[in-house]
Ligand SMILES: *Cc1c(COP(=O)(O)O)cnc(C)c1O
């Protein structure tokens with residue numbers, strides 16, 4: 001499980017199971033804005049643990065955590081809801097799968113310095129926090145040894161120094177965890193340090209917040225973006241149209257108004273979005289919200305996620321069909337991340 005750094009988190013409501021199991025009245029009101037008890041969620045959705053093949057063990061391996069804003073978009077009574085499937089801990093996660101690893105991208109090796117990943121030319125990826133506001137079951141970082149790598153924030157000045165010394169780096173990618181788990185104060189400090197590096201042109205932020213917890217895009221955060229001389233790119237992670245509610249649209253519009261370039265990456269997930277119509281609609285709604293579809297990722301082969309895998313053959317077929325119905329700029333690149341490669345790897349139709 002990814003350790004949570006509570007002091008970094010917007011929502012310090014990780015009282016987790018103790019509070020909820022001690023709760024005699026099985027209150028439907030969750031602490032703060034997150035759901036942290038899967039059974040409680042099912043009650044809200046009129047579903048049973050059996051129906052969903054709930055696994056407490058899977059939940060223990062990687063703690064269930066979902067913001068209320070995301071739960072509000074899940075359809076009641078539907079065990080196959082595409083949003084529910086992404087976050088619910090199920091028995092299939094416990095099946096050991098050959099060819100699946102705990103660190104599929106061998107990132108532990110790319111960490112020449114804790115909190116800094118430099119695999120690709122020109123770009124440095126800064127891990128700024130281990131915290132996410134949502135725990136996606138297929139996440140390749142679900143077993144990531146953040147624990148062993150020390151505290152990100154204490155490393156960050158060191159890493160900024162390293163970026164400062166390497167003028168081949170023109171883009172810094174803020175990742176984690178989700179960088180927007182940091183407070184605005186910390187983000188502002190981080191931006192200021194990066195803005196002082198002369199060879200830097202762009203800051204890229206990888207975040208799921210604008211769709212899963214849109215309130216996070218507050219005025220203070222927008223001001224950080226607006227006051228930077230660096231170009232800001234946000235890479236969102238949206239897998240299904242249903243994730244984009246009215247609340248998300250408002251936040252996306254605000255980001256667009258700050259001249260932020262908006263891109264989206266999706267993960268191709270069995271039972272969630274492995275369908276031409278769903279992906280076509282997703283591209284349509286992304287463009288409506290000024291977001292360019294960037295990548296369609298093949299699943300990273302991380303233990304516990306095999307039930308989400310779409311075969312290369314099916315993926316290529318879906319992608320080819322998409323090509324036939326979408327404008328070129330609306331078609332995301334179908335890629336796989338391969339350890340040791342110099343870039344994301346296109347899945348060719350061969
Ligand atoms: C994905 C990734 C990047 C960014 O790659 P792009 O193809 O530019 O989006 C950079 N560094 C690391 C370590 C990555 O995993």
Ligand code: SF4
Pocket residue numbers: 132133134135136139140141176177178208237
């Ligand atoms: S938001 Fe991204 S990093 Fe966080 S759990 Fe989901 S996929 Fe992983």
